[in-house]
Amino acid sequence: MKEKTNKKEGTDAAEATVSGPDKAAETALASAKEGQASPEAAKEEMIHLIVFKLGAEEYGIKIDQVKEVTVTPSVTRMPRTPDFIKGVANIRGDIIAIMNLEERFGIRSVPLANDVNPHITYTLVIEAKEYSIGVIVREVPQSLNLSMTKIDKTPSFLQDINIHENYIEGIAKVNNRLIIVLDMYKILTQDEIRELKSN
Amino acid sequence: MKRILIVDDSFYMRTMLKNMLTDAGYEIVGEAPNGQTALELAKETNPDLITLDVILPDNTGLDVLKGIKAEQPDMKIVIVSAVGQEVIVNEALENGALSYIVKPFSEEKVLEVVKKALEE
Amino acid sequence: MKSREQEYKEIFIAEALEYFDALNRLISELEKKPQDDQVLAEIFRMLHNLKANAKAIGYLQISDVSHKLETAFGLIRNKELSFSDEVVGVLFDGIDLLGELIKSIDSEQQVEIDPVLIRNLDIIVDSLSDSTVELAKVQKFSTSRNLTLSDLIYIQVKKLDHLMNLVGELIIDRDRILSLSRELDNDELKMVSSHLYRITEDLQYSVMDARLVSIGTLFNKFPRVVRDISSAEKKEVNLELSGQDIQIDRNILQIMTDSLLHLVRNAITHGIEKPELRAKAGKPKAGSLQLSARSDRESVIITLTDDGKGIDVAKVKKAAVERHLVAADVADSLPDSEVYSFLFEPGFSLAKEVTEFSGRGVGLDVVKNAIDSIGGRIRIESEKGKGTSFILQLPTSIAVKGALLFEIDSIFYAIPLIHTDSVVALDKDELHEVGEVLVADIKGETVTVVYLDELLNMEESQMRLGDKTRLKGQVQNIIIVSYNNRKLGLIVDKLYRQQDIVVKPLSKPLDSIDLYGGVTLLGTGKVCLVLDVPAITKYFVNKR
Numbered sequence: 001m002k003e004k005t006n007k008k009e010g011t012d013a014a015e016a017t018v019s020g021p022d023k024a025a026e027t028a029l030a031s032a033k034e035g036q037a038s039p040e041a042a043k044e045e046m047i048h049l050i051v052f053k054l055g056a057e058e059y060g061i062k063i064d065q066v067k068e069v070t071v072t073p074s075v076t077r078m079p080r081t082p083d084f085i086k087g088v089a090n091i092r093g094d095i096i097a098i099m100n101l102e103e104r105f106g107i108r109s110v111p112l113a114n115d116v117n118p119h120i121t122y123t124l125v126i127e128a129k130e131y132s133i134g135v136i137v138r139e140v141p142q143s144l145n146l147s148m149t150k151i152d153k154t155p156s157f158l159q160d161i162n163i164h165e166n167y168i169e170g171i172a173k174v175n176n177r178l179i180i181v182l183d184m185y186k187i188l189t190q191d192e193i194r195e196l197k198s199n
Numbered sequence: 200m201k202r203i204l205i206v207d208d209s210f211y212m213r214t215m216l217k218n219m220l221t222d223a224g225y226e227i228v229g230e231a232p233n234g235q236t237a238l239e240l241a242k243e244t245n246p247d248l249i250t251l252d253v254i255l256p257d258n259t260g261l262d263v264l265k266g267i268k269a270e271q272p273d274m275k276i277v278i279v280s281a282v283g284q285e286v287i288v289n290e291a292l293e294n295g296a297l298s299y300i301v302k303p304f305s306e307e308k309v310l311e312v313v314k315k316a317l318e319e
Numbered sequence: 320m321k322s323r324e325q326e327y328k329e330i331f332i333a334e335a336l337e338y339f340d341a342l343n344r345l346i347s348e349l350e351k352k353p354q355d356d357q358v359l360a361e362i363f364r365m366l367h368n369l370k371a372n373a374k375a376i377g378y379l380q381i382s383d384v385s386h387k388l389e390t391a392f393g394l395i396r397n398k399e400l401s402f403s404d405e406v407v408g409v410l411f412d413g414i415d416l417l418g419e420l421i422k423s424i425d426s427e428q429q430v431e432i433d434p435v436l437i438r439n440l441d442i443i444v445d446s447l448s449d450s451t452v453e454l455a456k457v458q459k460f461s462t463s464r465n466l467t468l469s470d471l472i473y474i475q476v477k478k479l480d481h482l483m484n485l486v487g488e489l490i491i492d493r494d495r496i497l498s499l500s501r502e503l504d505n506d507e508l509k510m511v512s513s514h515l516y517r518i519t520e521d522l523q524y525s526v527m528d529a530r531l532v533s534i535g536t537l538f539n540k541f542p543r544v545v546r547d548i549s550s551a552e553k554k555e556v557n558l559e560l561s562g563q564d565i566q567i568d569r570n571i572l573q574i575m576t577d578s579l580l581h582l583v584r585n586a587i588t589h590g591i592e593k594p595e596l597r598a599k600a601g602k603p604k605a606g607s608l609q610l611s612a613r614s615d616r617e618s619v620i621i622t623l624t625d626d627g628k629g630i631d632v633a634k635v636k637k638a639a640v641e642r643h644l645v646a647a648d649v650a651d652s653l654p655d656s657e658v659y660s661f662l663f664e665p666g667f668s669l670a671k672e673v674t675e676f677s678g679r680g681v682g683l684d685v686v687k688n689a690i691d692s693i694g695g696r697i698r699i700e701s702e703k704g705k706g707t708s709f710i711l712q713l714p715t716s717i718a719v720k721g722a723l724l725f726e727i728d729s730i731f732y733a734i735p736l737i738h739t740d741s742v743v744a745l746d747k748d749e750l751h752e753v754g755e756v757l758v759a760d761i762k763g764e765t766v767t768v769v770y771l772d773e774l775l776n777m778e779e780s781q782m783r784l785g786d787k788t789r790l791k792g793q794v795q796n797i798i799i800v801s802y803n804n805r806k807l808g809l810i811v812d813k814l815y816r817q818q819d820i821v822v823k824p825l826s827k828p829l830d831s832i833d834l835y836g837g838v839t840l841l842g843t844g845k846v847c848l849v850l851d852v853p854a855i856t857k858y859f860v861n862k863r
């Protein structure tokens with residue numbers, strides 16, 4: 001692979017790998033090369049994200065919060081639970097709640113691109129401290145490795161986003177892409193449970 | 200309901216004491232088989248009374264007694280000992296134990312000592 | 320039935336054998352490093368415990384030998400006796416003898432104690448360091464040394480809980496395999512899976528059995544409790560126990576302990592009258608309290624009956640109306656059984672005086688919650704002036720329970736059998752719109768009926784529980800459930816078989832949703848929601 005030969009020095013700085021059939025791969029790669037140009041990049045901390053789409057925007061979750069990504073299995077609806085809880089599913093013998101973050105945060109969903117199969121969705125199994133929960137997304141999630149310096153910790157221009165800023169870990173800027181990095185642990189805290197109870 | 204912590208390294212002794220005391224309407228908040236657990240449980244459960252065996256695996260009962268008294272000076276402690284331990288029992292009484300029960304004990308004796316200690 | 324004496328004996332033997340094994344290990348260690356104070360202290364402590372325990376339980380030979388050995392080791396510890404080869408031999412013999420004595424407790428055979436051995440022990444204890452006295456050769460009483468382990472082990476309930484959970488998982492997979500083998504229609508697979516079925520069933524019952532304890536372990540605590548409460552209340556009460564040998568899951572009994580204590584206190588303080596009042600009413604001076612247990616299929620029924628003053632239905636109605644639990648005109652027509660259910664409402668109390676033993680703000684609602692939490696039922700029977708009974712129906716085991724499977728709007732549901740009374744099929748015309756709800760005459764009883772699809776799936780603002788036009792089809796399958804003495808008919812879309820299910824608790828954050836008691840996996844791999852009857856009933860009452 002091309003990037004391998006490029007980083008002879010053994011530095012894994014600012015490498016971006018993208019899985020999945022996406023043309024963003026090239027742009028990510030371009031940014032990787034750009035990162036390697038600066039020598040201090042060698043000491044840079046890396047962050048590995050799973051990137052997915054909610055509405056029109058791209059969102060990311062740190063890979064250590066994601067247990068697995070799977071094609072969504074059959075979901076059993078649970079009456080009298082909040083709308084964003086799609087029900088429960090049997091994932092390898094564990095029965096976990098499946099939720100829709102678009103509905104949870106009131107993000108308007110946008111029509112799917114033509115090449116996306118509308119009948120298949122994907123579930124990210126998020127592993128919180130005491131339990132797991134599934135998050136449904138409509139397109140294949142991607143894996144993205146990037147330097148921490150690409151993450152803006154204090155985004156001030158997100159006034160129009162419905163997600164509470166506490167849930168946002170930062171904004172990653174990779175070339176022309178803007179990825180909102182969510183802290184799933186915070187989303188799945190006590191507030192969430194209280195929200196469920198009041199329904 | 201008065202709350203009691205039992206410290207004894209013998210499961211048999213703990214069971215007997217527990218049965219006698221719960222039958223009499225006391226609540227057993229914990230059972231410690233050694234000194235370390237005793238010190239932890241004493242702090243954690245803050246019982247109304249502790250029955251303390253003087254011969255324990257890790258500490259001697261006396262060290263446990265002093266340890267608890269240092270942290271919880273008002274703790275009511277009753278010594279449980281066998282015959283032949285008079286020296287230790289005396290030292291325990293000097294160090295703040297309220298009373299003592301000699302093994303093998305009768306139910307009446309245990310309840311009498313515990314009741315009296317709790318009233319003090 | 321395991322009496323307390325039997326229990327003490329078993330504990331004593333198990334612990335004594337542990338000490339015996341440890342002593343053998345320690346004395347061998349000591350032989351290598353005779354100056355090790357820690358080892359000496361351990362030996363000393365064990366002999367000390369063995370002596371005290373044996374004395375307490377009455378095995379005087381054991382306490383005697385332990386005492387002699389303890390003294391000997393005390394001397395060694397104080398350097399008054401040297402740990403010479405000769406002495407070591409005697410001590411080993413002594414410990415062997417202890418082992419024989421402990422093992423003989425449970426056997427018919429009496430151990431003959433070799434007088435020479437005792438004499439040798441006495442010599443080393445008494446003659447101190449004066450080693451001029453010859454130690455006689457001891458005839459080995461056990462030439463062929465047998466290694467025996469105790470037949471009894473103690474196990475943490477936690478471990479049994481884990482085992483039970485694993486069995487639950489196994490059963491779910493077994494059912495899946497069974498249904499796959501039918502689909503695939505392969506004879507060999509069918510044979511293997513039916514064998515698997517029988518084995519897992521055996522396993523399930525064995526694990527459930529290992530968790531059972533006799534109810535007597537709890538009941539036997541009550542004579543003392545009753546004595547204390549009645550003497551504080553200045554009442555005379557005779558307690559009668561029965562069914563102590565009925566077996567029940569240890570965790571269920573644990574959860575019921577406080578509830579039963581609460582009910583017994585209530586019966587004495589509020590039920591049974593003072594002797595002079597009883598005399599006036601023509602009753603014997605001493606009140607009677609009966610605590611009994613019996614098995615009924617998969618449940619255990621615990622009944623607590625007093626012959627006290629009974630429940631004053633009019634008073635309960637009045638209090639319920641004052642608390643706005645029910646409208647005054649409705650209250651008048653309520654059957655007694657429904658009136659008693661008000662007693663389980665949070666904070667509901669008729670007691671005026673707060674005594675030491677009862678009425679400290681804890682009401683019957685706490686008892687009800689405890690019983691609900693294990694999927695049991697409670698009901699009251701009472702007659703004014705004659706007495707009151709509390710009847711508790713508890714599952715024998717927690718993890719596996721019989722349930723009725725059904726379907727609503729293409730989703731599978733289950734209701735534990737303990738909450739179901741009966742199943743009926745009624746024509747739509749037999750359902751009547753009364754007020755905001757549907758009612759039906761079921762075996763001469765007017766029962767409120769609710770269409771579960773409407774209750775669960777209709778948007779709350781448009782829910783019309785009294786509207787027959789919402790029903791699909793002509794014949795309605797109705798499951799009659801009962802909670803808190805109130806019957807409720809649940810109309811379901813499709814009714815399936817009765818089946819043993821393993822209820823898995825819902826994981827967070829769904830565990831806070833009361834409507835579901837958990838989920839189970841069907842043989843097909845499909846998730847089935849287990850409805851919580853108490854919560855469904857409460858939800859229905861709120862929406863009505």
